[in-house]
Ligand SMILES: Nc1ncnc2c1ncn2[C@@H]1O[C@H](COP(=O)(O)OP(=O)(O)O)[C@@H](O)[C@H]1O
């Protein structure tokens with residue numbers, strides 16, 4: 001690992017009215033990492049993602065990406081720099097075939113510059129590139145899945161569609177906001193190798209999760225949030241040793257939901 | 260819903276011919292080709308024949324031109340509202356800017372209408388877009404309200420500062436060399452704009468516009484500046500309005516404060532509701548109905564507004580989808596009752 005982090009979040013805080021959704025959270029992400037961010041519901045995970053990607057303005061703190069200070073940049077400029085994210089609440093074009101959902105990111109200046117998916121010079125028609133990306137992410141072309149209406153796809157595919165939307169930009173970092181939630185056991189089982197594949201392709205990933213088991217398989221390092229504060233950081237084994245984490249997760253009877 | 264036996268549900272299914280003409284087989288038979296082009300032909304022939312059929316009634320010939328001006332505005336309104344997500348009540352502003360630009364270019368620089376109209380369209384659209392830039396981040400009803408202020412403010416400013424002829428307006432503008440040229444030029448503009456915009460929204464860029472409307476967060480996260488696209492949308496809509504305004508100036512050989520009138524902001528919405536939002540053709544149909552109705556009602560004075568409101572309310576209550584949406588559905592699908 002290089003000494004310079006690819007993404008560095010310093011002391012970010014955010015208040016919504018009286019609620020302190022984030023308080024002084026810091027975090028470093030290095031190229032090639034899979035970093036997990038976990039925490040109970042309402043602990044500020046999505047708020048942190050929003051603050052990093054420019055969807056909300058942090059009250060204090062700074063975010064650096066590739067050595068640039070991107071604090072309070074507009075979301076589209078951050079995405080154009082190669083830092084993109086999925087949304088916990090997906091809203092694809094249900095009335096369009098799956099591959100048409102990728103036209104928007106492929107239309108962006110970044111996708112034009114990077115030549116769509118595999119790079120290299122002139123981009124084919126966006127439709128072709130879109131189908132290629134979907135195939136890459138597990139939409140079986142032989143059974144015409146990329147051409148199916150988004151409204152007819154199960155959640156597992158919709159989550160992948162959301163990932164594909166990010167991939168179309170050929171990003172350096174993808175922040176996944178709960179890609180595992182709402183998936184069936186078999187869908188989760190097939191999502192794990194997909195994430196590993198993205199990592200092997202050189203994409204740095206930040207996985208925001210509520211569920212722990214799949215995340216612990218993937219993430220080299222885990223950050224735990226509770227009530228907007230970072231309460232632990234380390235490998236998955238290490239963070240489970242923190243009493244605060246045990247309190248936050250295992251103090252409740254929901255323990256079997258998580259692990 | 261109760262699951263009792265005998266419950267029935269209406270099911271809509273694409274007609275076979277619609278499915279066939281969607282695909283490569285479209286060119287396989289005259290039947291499919293006719294099916295595809297018949298609606299377009301009806302619109303083109305209908306508009307093209309109107310001036311001829313009305314040539315005996317010069318007053319109604321003029322109404323055809325006015326329908327076209329309103330149609331341009333309504334197409335722009337529909338595009339902006341249903342594909343970009345900006346509900347703009349600035350129609351009066353677009354017309355006014357286009358009208359004054361054409362009048363100034365004609366009277367000060369002596370340019371003929373063939374040059375003033377395209378120039379006023381382009382310049383006017385640039386002016387409108389730049390002036391609307393600060394409002395682009397506004398959402399929904401806030402954008403609508405602020406856009407409504409523009410025509411009102413513009414008229415008051417011209418009046419108060421007594422510029423551009425003040426309340427008298429700009430007189431002595433050249434007219435079209437003849438009424439046929441006026442009519443067919445406007446009809447051509449409407450047809451070209453309808454077909455061009457219908458094509459545009461089906462292109463990749465159209466999906467981006469729709470993304471800006473339906474899910475701007477995902478568009479931002481895709482590295483696209485939504486304000487650029489909103490500005491482009493306003494540019495297109497205001498260009499349509501300015502084109503209408505410029506033509507209006509040369510039709511009446513005059514540019515005045517009444518070209519900032521609220522009618523130009525309101526009738527396009529009514530026409531879009533009546534004709535069917537999101538279809539881009541519907542608003543033209545809406546204008547074909549509403550503009551003549553409002554001419555007929557002219558004798559009733561201010562009662563006109565009451566009748567207008569009733570028509571509009573009736574439409575929203577009974578056929579909220581609009582004529583064009585309804586017609587397209589009947590044309591493309593059949594219905595049948597199925598047991599559940
Ligand atoms: N836009 C907002 N306005 C007000 N409060 C918010 C907003 N977004 C999040 N919050 C609050 O901030 C806290 C953290 O929320 P969030 O980041 O969504 O949690 P998580 O993603 O970990 O479930 C919650 O208490 C939530 O109610």
Ligand SMILES: [Mg+2]
Nearest residue numbers: 045046047088
């Ligand atoms: Mg969340």
